Amino acid sequence: MTLHAEVNIAQLCKTGEELCGDNVQITRTADSLIVVVSDGLGSGVKANILATLTTKIASSMLARGASLDDVVETIAQTLPVCRERKIAYSTLQILRIDHFGNATLVEFDSPRTLLSRAGHVMPFPAQTKTVGGKTVLAGHFELQEDDWVVLVSDGVIHAGIGGLLPLGLGWEGLAARLAEDVVNATDTSDICKSLLSCCEGYYLGKPGDDTTVVAVKVRRPRRLNLMMGPPVASEHDADVVRRFLAAPGQKVVSGGTTATLVSRVIGKPLKVSLEYHDPNVPPIAYLDGIDLVTEGVLTLNAAVDRLRAIPELRRSTRKDGASLVARLLMDVDHIHIWAGGAVNPAHQNPLLPSDMNIKLQVLGRLRTQLEALGKIVQIEWV
Amino acid sequence: MLIVEICMGTCCHLMGAQDLLDVLDALPADQRRLIEFKGVTCFKNCGKGPSVKINGNFLANATPELLFEVLQTNLQ
Numbered sequence: 001m002t003l004h005a006e007v008n009i010a011q012l013c014k015t016g017e018e019l020c021g022d023n024v025q026i027t028r029t030a031d032s033l034i035v036v037v038s039d040g041l042g043s044g045v046k047a048n049i050l051a052t053l054t055t056k057i058a059s060s061m062l063a064r065g066a067s068l069d070d071v072v073e074t075i076a077q078t079l080p081v082c083r084e085r086k087i088a089y090s091t092l093q094i095l096r097i098d099h100f101g102n103a104t105l106v107e108f109d110s111p112r113t114l115l116s117r118a119g120h121v122m123p124f125p126a127q128t129k130t131v132g133g134k135t136v137l138a139g140h141f142e143l144q145e146d147d148w149v150v151l152v153s154d155g156v157i158h159a160g161i162g163g164l165l166p167l168g169l170g171w172e173g174l175a176a177r178l179a180e181d182v183v184n185a186t187d188t189s190d191i192c193k194s195l196l197s198c199c200e201g202y203y204l205g206k207p208g209d210d211t212t213v214v215a216v217k218v219r220r221p222r223r224l225n226l227m228m229g230p231p232v233a234s235e236h237d238a239d240v241v242r243r244f245l246a247a248p249g250q251k252v253v254s255g256g257t258t259a260t261l262v263s264r265v266i267g268k269p270l271k272v273s274l275e276y277h278d279p280n281v282p283p284i285a286y287l288d289g290i291d292l293v294t295e296g297v298l299t300l301n302a303a304v305d306r307l308r309a310i311p312e313l314r315r316s317t318r319k320d321g322a323s324l325v326a327r328l329l330m331d332v333d334h335i336h337i338w339a340g341g342a343v344n345p346a347h348q349n350p351l352l353p354s355d356m357n358i359k360l361q362v363l364g365r366l367r368t369q370l371e372a373l374g375k376i377v378q379i380e381w382v
Numbered sequence: 383m384l385i386v387e388i389c390m391g392t393c394c395h396l397m398g399a400q401d402l403l404d405v406l407d408a409l410p411a412d413q414r415r416l417i418e419f420k421g422v423t424c425f426k427n428c429g430k431g432p433s434v435k436i437n438g439n440f441l442a443n444a445t446p447e448l449l450f451e452v453l454q455t456n457l458q
Binding site: 255256257259260270271272273274279282283285295296297298 | 388390391392395396399400403419420421422423424
């Protein structure tokens, strides 16, 4: 079974600092998710540079297929040396999860990564080994649906020092808190928010260290199919629509001609809504068996803008086609775009503004934005 | 009963099809009852939008004023 690893980050900066000395890089490759967390020596700009260098080197090397051993060795040899302390230092946590849930973890000098399954919280299983003269912890584990992995920087473990807890929250305290939180958490942002607000509370609002929480949840992928434009060869229309309807996940059809085509193939009437909510977005339509039917390029172009402002999109109650499609896209992981190659005569009108004419351009913007949000996008030309 | 179909496609939308809906509100209630408005995805007449069909008769390059006039003629 294919699994999807959902990931979220939350950070606090040490009091008085504008930059966080912890850095997190999240990379999705064709077959896996790579999360790299680093806590740089000290705080502020110097720590930020060290941490960013570490995570950037690690994630770029891993994304290009380097082994974990090579990454640790490279980082150990290349970090710049601090002028005051005469050492080059940053912690390192690397988590890699493939589409089958196989997880690999490497930790160097960081708090133990937490693993939660069915309400039980334990350290992610790992053994010590020596790489490039450094002693690291490394482990493999096969994750299942609904497992959680939480990576933290030491700011979380020490939460409360100088505040409410003289000895800090500690790993056990964090594990107990996580065990309570996972019960009611629906997604990774819930865990990030609750753990971070817990730390902020113990620090009495004045964090004594940079504090980072990265939560990963493994679950079944949520899928959506978006059909835009009729197939290039009309004799394939029925075939493509049937494949589209048989694909797993939600169905969205964008474009009047495409919607008419789908309606014809499935033999159900297409009903255009005459209520409109936004003068810039044409109305939606209704078709049995399809979750949402919208106009094509104008709606998707506006949907990209909506997706650029996710918090606003979550708050808004707008019901125009672009907001509706953006909300559906925001909540899924895998998006399969069925892009029809037929030339649209409507787009050949010289009176139209030139920046909207091509489907390709809109698809490109949509893809870039969705990928920036961590979605996996597949475009199939039909 | 007068059946009025308005194109809601990309091109007609850009050329002002939404404004045609305002004609609805401008009609007196007794006339409004005699008209059934429908949205249509595309009439394949994109170069001459906004497109409207009134009881099957095509009206190209429609404006609210033009539509209002044609409706009045048809209702008489």
